[in-house]
Amino acid sequence: MTFTDKLNRAWTRQQSLLMVGLDPDERRLPAELSGRADAVSAFCRGIVDATAPYVCGFKPQIAYFAALKAEDQLLDICRYIHSRYPELPIVLDAKRGDIGATATQYAREAFERYAADAVTVNPYMGRDSVQPYLEYGDKGVIILCRTSNPGGADLQDLRLENGTPLYLHVADQVARHWNTNGQCALVVGATVPDEIAQVRARIGDMPLLIPGIGAQGGDIAATVHAGRTPDGTGMMINSSRAVLYAGTGADWAKAAAAAAQQARDAIRAALEV
Amino acid sequence: MTFTDKLNRAWTRQQSLLMVGLDPDERRLPAELSGRADAVSAFCRGIVDATAPYVCGFKPQIAYFAALKAEDQLLDICRYIHSRYPELPIVLDAKRGDIGATATQYAREAFERYAADAVTVNPYMGRDSVQPYLEYGDKGVIILCRTSNPGGADLQDLRLENGTPLYLHVADQVARHWNTNGQCALVVGATVPDEIAQVRARIGDMPLLIPGIGAQGGDIAATVHAGRTPDGTGMMINSSRAVLYAGTGADWAKAAAAAAQQARDAIRAALEV
Numbered sequence: 001m002t003f004t005d006k007l008n009r010a011w012t013r014q015q016s017l018l019m020v021g022l023d024p025d026e027r028r029l030p031a032e033l034s035g036r037a038d039a040v041s042a043f044c045r046g047i048v049d050a051t052a053p054y055v056c057g058f059k060p061q062i063a064y065f066a067a068l069k070a071e072d073q074l075l076d077i078c079r080y081i082h083s084r085y086p087e088l089p090i091v092l093d094a095k096r097g098d099i100g101a102t103a104t105q106y107a108r109e110a111f112e113r114y115a116a117d118a119v120t121v122n123p124y125m126g127r128d129s130v131q132p133y134l135e136y137g138d139k140g141v142i143i144l145c146r147t148s149n150p151g152g153a154d155l156q157d158l159r160l161e162n163g164t165p166l167y168l169h170v171a172d173q174v175a176r177h178w179n180t181n182g183q184c185a186l187v188v189g190a191t192v193p194d195e196i197a198q199v200r201a202r203i204g205d206m207p208l209l210i211p212g213i214g215a216q217g218g219d220i221a222a223t224v225h226a227g228r229t230p231d232g233t234g235m236m237i238n239s240s241r242a243v244l245y246a247g248t249g250a251d252w253a254k255a256a257a258a259a260a261q262q263a264r265d266a267i268r269a270a271l272e273v
Numbered sequence: 274m275t276f277t278d279k280l281n282r283a284w285t286r287q288q289s290l291l292m293v294g295l296d297p298d299e300r301r302l303p304a305e306l307s308g309r310a311d312a313v314s315a316f317c318r319g320i321v322d323a324t325a326p327y328v329c330g331f332k333p334q335i336a337y338f339a340a341l342k343a344e345d346q347l348l349d350i351c352r353y354i355h356s357r358y359p360e361l362p363i364v365l366d367a368k369r370g371d372i373g374a375t376a377t378q379y380a381r382e383a384f385e386r387y388a389a390d391a392v393t394v395n396p397y398m399g400r401d402s403v404q405p406y407l408e409y410g411d412k413g414v415i416i417l418c419r420t421s422n423p424g425g426a427d428l429q430d431l432r433l434e435n436g437t438p439l440y441l442h443v444a445d446q447v448a449r450h451w452n453t454n455g456q457c458a459l460v461v462g463a464t465v466p467d468e469i470a471q472v473r474a475r476i477g478d479m480p481l482l483i484p485g486i487g488a489q490g491g492d493i494a495a496t497v498h499a500g501r502t503p504d505g506t507g508m509m510i511n512s513s514r515a516v517l518y519a520g521t522g523a524d525w526a527k528a529a530a531a532a533a534q535q536a537r538d539a540i541r542a543a544l545e546v
Contacts, residue, residue: 023374023375061371061375061378063369063371063375063376063378063379063382064375064378066378066379066382066386067378067379067381067382067385067386069344069386071342071344095369095370095371095395096336096368097368097370097395097397097417098334098336098368099420099421099422099484099489100422101296101514102296102334102336102337103336105334105336105337105339105340106336106339106340108340109336109339109340112340113339113340113342122368122370122395122397123397123427123428124370124395124396124397124417124420124428124429125417125420125422125424125425125427125428125429126420126422126423126424126425126426126427126428126429127424127427128422128423128424129420129422129424130424144370144397144398147372147397147398147399147402148372149372149373149398149399149401149402150399150401151398151399151400151401151402151403152398152399153399154396154398154399154400154446155396155397155398155399155439155442155443156397156398156399158433158434158439158442159433159434160431160432160433160434161431161432161433161434161436163434166428166431166439169428169431170428173427211372216372241374
């Protein structure tokens with residue numbers, strides 16, 4: 001099954017557009033796990049089990065594992081998700097971008113080592129830097145377009161000679177020329193709903209990965225209205241910190257479940273307006 | 274000592290602007306190392322020892338290690354270089370780019386876990402995505418500007434409203450606003466010497482990391498003329514595959530030394546014209 005099929009089925013079966021990001025910050029892990037060598041993967045397993053009923057997939061952020069020398073724990077959690085929740089896609093958030101020979105190695109890292117269903121990549125180095133990922137025809141390739149951080153405007157909002165902002169040029173290029181196999185998606189931040197609408201207007205039903213609700217302050221209703229497709233899907237709306245660290249005590253898993261359920265419900269409610 | 278100081282001293286002491294990239298491709302490792310669990314680090318140690326007399330630094334490419342689950346061997350080779358050749362800087366080629374909280378984790382990976390002297394980063398997500406690296410005041414932050422691959426033109430050569438191509442806008446932003454601490458450098462490919470000259474004209478003496486000679490076909494003389502500073506330095510001219518895989522038999526280390534010496538000499542000769 002391709003990433004796109006898996007994502008479509010997850011949207012339908014789970015009736016959820018919420019994705020939970022796995023960003024295990026060692027300073028914020030539950031006290032009961034402290035000192036355990038597998039604290040990171042134990043925390044992630046707990047979050048996955050608690051939130052799985054409410055999500056359309058999981059998005060581990062590789063930087064958090066790399067900083068902790070915890071590649072083995074990243075592999076563990078990827079295997080755990082595939083084995084316990086085979087219907088839920090894994091998006092490896094890595095934002096890689098490099099020349100073809102090197103991109104081939106990064107694609108191996110994401111798709112073979114970690115068996116991710118999709119990976120995030122950076123478009124700055126152009127089409128040939130994305131090609132090695134596209135060659136895994138069943139995998140998803142999710143390209144940065146307009147990011148959720150304040151500095152996202154620095155380059156991405158620059159207007160080109162013809163008046164088009166760079167991020168829309170990226171959206172056009174991906175939709176017209178890079179997505180020949182129907183496996184691409186775009187990252188657009190929930191902090192910029194007007195830009196989400198601009199992108200949606202140009203890319204048909206291509207999926208959007210939308211970070212920025214929760215800790216980053218993006219508005220769920222505005223995001224949903226801007227990014228939805230006619231059938232009420234088309235988005236992986238990601239929340240990381242607001243779910244992971246919803247509870248600070250022994251109830252951390254329960255609190256994460258409640259936060260995920262609440263976010264899923266807020267998204268559903270916005271779809272009905 | 275800061276990265277910039279270390280690099281300046283290496284240029285002077287070594288009389289070399291050549292950087293050797295460590296891209297250990299498992300399919301191309303010497304036969305005598307095959308089957309060894311430490312084949313990657315043994316190969317890199319051999320390359321480092323063979324080429325150290327001819328270089329101003331080393332540039333390990335993290336993707337090659339990550340694809341092979343060889344983070345321990347990357348750490349080994351970084352420690353080996355620091356211990357045996359403490360005067361030679363290590364540039365970790367990672368091309369990271371993410372929001373601040375995540376960039377903080379990537380900065381830890383590069384500067385704490387691997388103790389790199391500098392790291393390459395992607396500017397697409399803007400100034401705040403680079404800030405966490407800049408906060409390591411003694412470290413180098415090397416920002417992609419105009420890359421050596423064919424697709425480098427796709428986004429980087431786009432003209433903005435005022436007629437400036439995007440890559441020159443990046444060069445201007447870094448020179449004027451991001452490099453407040455004198456720790457930045459830019460990546461510009463040897464395959465585009467006209468663009469090197471354009472960048473050099475706008476950034477004063479800021480160092481350039483220039484990949485693309487050797488396997489990618491960049492011209493050494495044109496590169497040197499375009500990128501040099503008035504004192505005949507200012508460049509880390511990188512060669513990876515043409516040095517690493519210069520010999521295919523038992524003479525691999527000797528062949529790598531000869532290829533490095535030849536590249537260093539070609540750069541020197543071009544400086545004298």
